[in-house]
Amino acid sequence: MAPRVSEDYKNRKRLELLRAAKQVFMKKGYTRTTMQDIMDEAGVSRGALYAYFDNIEHVYRELLRHEDEQELHFFDPDDTSTAWQQLTSWIQKQKKEIEAIERSLLLANSEFFLSIHSQPENESRRYLTDRYQRMAEAIVDFVQTGTARMELQPRLPAESIALYLISFIDGLMLDTFQLGPEKTRVSAQIDVLLFSLKEMLCPVEETASPS
Amino acid sequence: MAPRVSEDYKNRKRLELLRAAKQVFMKKGYTRTTMQDIMDEAGVSRGALYAYFDNIEHVYRELLRHEDEQELHFFDPDDTSTAWQQLTSWIQKQKKEIEAIERSLLLANSEFFLSIHSQPENESRRYLTDRYQRMAEAIVDFVQTGTARMELQPRLPAESIALYLISFIDGLMLDTFQLGPEKTRVSAQIDVLLFSLKEMLCPVEETASPS
């Protein structure tokens, strides 16, 4: 169907394979997904898939990279809303994703993270370390911007708060896999998180009418 | 070495197998551990191991049960220290365990939890659900006891706080696997947690000298 093809063709094919992989990973998680599953979902042969990716770890890494590109800009400075509004809207987004956990990559992500742990210095390992630190830094920057704008008055180091926020979200995720969003009371927990962040960041109250 | 043996013998053997299993699980986590690994560590044959456990999932479930028996009594009422002291000492214990993550079962636990997710209604699944709820309940009871004793004045529902606490600890754990306790700044994050709990629970200050 395609010898001596353009870069563009290969790019599209690659994306199509990643799309198929995503489907499978969402359904089966990382550990139980096989190359065969992805071939079946994409409707291609063994040879075709292996022409694009060396092994499953590679597939997942590339998928993660691709997905991250979307996510990345959430904490970009934004002048139309306050720092606090921006933060809560990010948290709402996370909440939504956790509540629809079956239709997200969160399970696969966690499995992938754990599977990497034992490996020596490694492409995937490096990427994940980086990813974590990028995320943390984004939140730190964002807290500092908010502080500079006098919208926030942090009572703890921004970095600690950032890592804390990430930990909590990751943990809520992990627990929700096993038990479902009802048993873990996602909503109630998010309320607690917001309460604690308010205490830490002391956002200035937004009054409905600036009189 | 032991036909027609006493219940006691079988019990000891079983414990010895679990001890060996624990060693392996600490080192390799859950997913990568095989029955073979456990046989080697315990120095027994395939047949012997399978006489006690049906499969790895079964081994791990029994190990977890056994380990839990120890842990369980941490939140029992205690008249020699205040509720807040008790809580912080539990958190310290968690912190220690996370910092020595390589010598604990935490990684294996997380992997096990995730591996269970996909399974249908299941012995392991039921046990984990139960375990989570037992833990939550223990913390709730404990907060309520503290409240009754006038040592705590919770500003949020005890159950929400309990689940929140569990989520955070689980998340910190998960992140620390990938990155090690330095990169996740375990200490700093625990500080944030304590800060937030103080705000939620409003423990009465302990004065050094009740004058």
Next chain:
DNA sequence: TTGAAAAACGACATTAGTGTCGTTTATAAT
């Protein structure tokens, strides 16, 4: 002692996946 019971052994059949590679097939340039 001795022999029945069952604990422990370990070879084996089975299952499930991986990554390779010789072959087939579609495409685009000539």
Next chain:
DNA sequence: ATTATAAACGACACTAATGTCGTTTTTCAA
């Protein structure tokens, strides 16, 4: 049309684990 190229195919050899089961060994009771 023809043909060089390389994409796609899929059989295959290999690896690694699982759970079973006939055999061997050990212990305890008679």
